[in-house]
Amino acid sequence: MAKTQVEDINRNIYDIKNEDEYAFKMQKGLNREVVLEISKQKNDPDWMRELRLKALEVYNSLELPTWGPDLSELHMDDIATYVKPKSKLNTSWDDVPEEIKKTFDTLGIPEAEKKSLAGVGAQYDSEVVYHSMKEDLLKQGVVYLDMESAVREYPDLVKEHFMKCVPVNDHKFVALHAAVWSGGSFVYVPKGVKVDIPLQSYFRLNSPESGQFEHTLIIVDEGASLHFIEGCSAPKYNKVNLHAGCVELYVKDNAYLRYSTIENWSKNMMNLNTKKAIVGKNAQIDWVTGSFGSKISMLYPMSILNGEGAKTEYTGITFAGKGQNLDTGFKVIHNAPNTSSVVNSKSISKEGGSCTYRALVRVAERAKNAKCSVSCESLMLDDISRSDTIPVNDIQTDEVEFSHEAKIGKISDKEIFYLMSRGLSEEDARAMIVRGFAYPISKELPVEYAVEMNNLINMELEGSIG
Amino acid sequence: MEKLLEIKDLYANVGEKEILKGLNLTINKGEVHVVMGPNGAGKSTLANVIFNNPAYTKVSGSVEFEGENINDLSxxxxxxxxxxxxFQSPEEIPGISTFNFLKFAKGKITDKPVKVFEFKKQVEGFTEELNMNPKLIERNLNVGFSGGEKKKNEILQMLALNPKLAILDETDSGLDVDAIKTVSKGIEMYKNDENAVLIITHNTRILKHLKVDFVHVLVDGRIVKTGMGELATEIEENGYKEYNA
Structure with a gap:
């Protein structure tokens, strides 16, 4: 297969790769036997096996998207869809095999769990290897499980919501996901329960030439609230890896969900992820997203505002360096009166990297008094990088307040001169300005992730001067 | 007397346009100099060229600092x-507090780790002397500061970084009487026998509150007259007309 060009940047801890050890690695490629084997390994109930097989048919019937980044380097025949790590699901880090635990230690997950999280899930390749939640949340009826356990233990709840927010035929990679999904997290927050401390799932893809297809399903019931954090990373290989996760969020009436993500994939990753939220009456979903790594990303979280007075905010930053084509954005459907959406998107591109903000705002005719405000800012660090904004606005009522603001800029020489006159090197000055540009986003992230994001920016800017 | 800055026969351009046309200026330790001149005479260019701002080109001549040619230093x-x-219009830098910025800059300039507690005390002392809202240093560098606050923040940085030569480019412009007094006070606090100040201005207001050693009149890229404090008074009364010919 074609070798992918990967830039040699030291990504420090993210690039530490373990030996590709596994208990079971699916043969490469995708066909009915592969799907059935995964289903067997998972001990699926019948309805799930049927869903997988139907999804495979849908996958085969759909074409690759004809818009957006070029996906021709992705050959499904070269990708292993299921890699089972040499570990069962554990509830104590002490039971997680040393090699795998070391990876999560380096990423700071057990440490963060002690300090600032109410629960943690950790997935290694295709399986969740650790899952735990604080006792008091358990008592309040909060459910936080790996997806497979949820299928077994909460069959009705899962069956009612699984692939309903994101339909199987949404696009080719959703169908692929539904056919081969493995791992991920399930959260249910009962009516009126406020989870004050965040839950976090971390997805680590170690195995080369493989795919990660985790499924996240979160139901925040009426009047409840939750902050969920998702982290993703992978070490660098010189062959293509694929991430086609799926996130389905149900925010019921008067509920609140904040969904924070830092995706820091290595630069051989095709990140074709799908995330949607259905939002009820007077409920709110806030997305905070940082997209750093990957060779290609196509990621457009969507809020579907179905209930009257539903709200959504999207705060996102995308950083594309050499050889990266990150096509990201936000979609919102205003389906009810008095709904509102606020979008604040930033992108940074350098060394020929390309950032595209691709967005959809749809306001249905019945969505009277909807409000939508979109702001996109791009920063280009040199003359060879790209930044595009492709908004689609479909507004079917006159009774709407809508604003769209887009700015594309470069670092001004005046700012550099000012900072250098205070003794900062040009590199320091640029990093400070880029961090400042990203600040409105990073301040929305949990503090460890804000620090991680600043480190990533510094890492990306190292040696990029001159 | 020990020379700090010596500019010899300096010619400098912005783009293709000649701005400085044979400028000479010597500043010794312990001195306060004022360069005055009408708009467009090259006052701000002078400040920028000393600092080797890449937006300006030195055509010929030299800038020496403590006997070393700094023409090509970054x-x-x-x-x-x-x-x-x-700066006349200090830049706004979001994402870093004024204090953290100062701490970072101090570390870079001195090439030594900054003793945070001590430095903080010192900076807080300066904000008090400069009648600044003490919370200002916790806010992002210059972001949302008023014009007066930005100017005071420049003086604060001067005090905190404690340079050998402070060039103040139109620091007095746009300030009310009280703010001018405060800025003057800051300069007095900074000033000692080992350092020097170069004030670049187009009016004489700030000079009422400061002891000045030399006044230079800059017209059309050249210093056309040098005198003591009374030269400023003379210019205030008569303007630059007599030098324009």
Missing amino acids: VDKIAKKGVFMS
Whole structure:
């Protein structure tokens, strides 16, 4: 297969790769036997096996998207869809095999769990290897499980919501996901329960030439609230890896969900992820997203505002360096009166990297008094990088307040001169300005992730001067 | 007397346009100099060229600092030699607090780790002397500061970074009487026998509150007259007409 060009940047801890050890690695490629084997390994109930097989048919019937980044380097025949790590699901880090635990230690997950999280899930390749939640949340009826356990233990709840927010035929990679999904997290927050401390799932893809297809399903019931954090990373290989996760969020009436993500994939990753939220009456979903790594990303979280007075905010930053084509954005459907959406998107591109903000705002005719405000800012660090904004606005009522603001800029020489006159090197000055540009986003992230994001920016800017 | 800055026969351009046309200026330790001149005479260019701002081109001549030619040094290296410039319109930098910025800059300039507690006390003392809202240093550098606050923040940076030569480019413009007094006080606090100040201005207001050693009149890229404090008074009364010919 074609070798992918990967830039040699030291990504420090993210690039530490373990030996590709596994208990079971699916043969490469995708066909009915592969799907059935995964289903067997998972001990699926019948309805799930049927869903997988139907999804495979849908996958085969759909074409690759004809818009957006070029996906021709992705050959499904070269990708292993299921890699089972040499570990069962554990509830104590002490039971997680040393090699795998070391990876999560380096990423700071057990440490963060002690300090600032109410629960943690950790997935290694295709399986969740650790899952735990604080006792008091358990008592309040909060459910936080790996997806497979949820299928077994909460069959009705899962069956009612699984692939309903994101339909199987949404696009080719959703169908692929539904056919081969493995791992991920399930959260249910009962009516009126406020989870004050965040839950976090971390997805680590170690195995080369493989795919990660985790499924996240979160139901925040009426009047409840939750902050969920998702982290993703992978070490660098010189062959293509694929991430086609799926996130389905149900925010019921008067509920609140904040969904924070830092995706820091290595630069051989095709990140074709799908995330949607259905939002009820007077409920709110806030997305905070940082997209750093990957060779290609196509990621457009969507809020579907179905209930009257539903709200959504999207705060996102995308950083594309050499050889990266990150096509990201936000979609919102205003389906009810008095709904509102606020979008604040930033992108940074350098060394020929390309950032595209691709967005959809749809306001249905019945969505009277909807409000939508979109702001996109791009920063280009040199003359060879790209930044595009492709908004689609479909507004079917006159009774709407809508604003769209887009700015594309470069670092001004005046700012550099000012900072250098205070003794900062040009590199320091640029990093400070880029961090400042990203600040409105990073301040929305949990503090460890804000620090991680600043480190990533510094890492990306190292040696990029001159 | 020990020379700090010596500019010899300096010609400098912005783009293709000649701005400085044979400028000479010597500043010794312990001195306060004022360069005055009408708009467009090259006052701000002078400040920027001393600092080797890449937007300006030195055509010929030299800038020496403590006997060393700094014509081609990068901006940060000149800062590390001990030159400071207070900007006419300071840039707004989001994402870093004024204090953290100062701490970072101090570390870079001195090339030593900053003793945070001590430095903080010192900076807080300066904000008090400058009648600044003490919370200002916790806010992002210059972001949302009023014009007066930005100017005071420049003086604060001068005090905190404690350079050998402070160039104040139109620091007095746009300030009310009280703010001018405060800025003057800041300069008095900074001033000692080992350092020097170069004030660049187009009016004489700030000079009422400061003891000045030399006044230079800059017209059309050249210093056309040098005198003592009374030269400023003379210019205030008569303007620059007599030099324009």
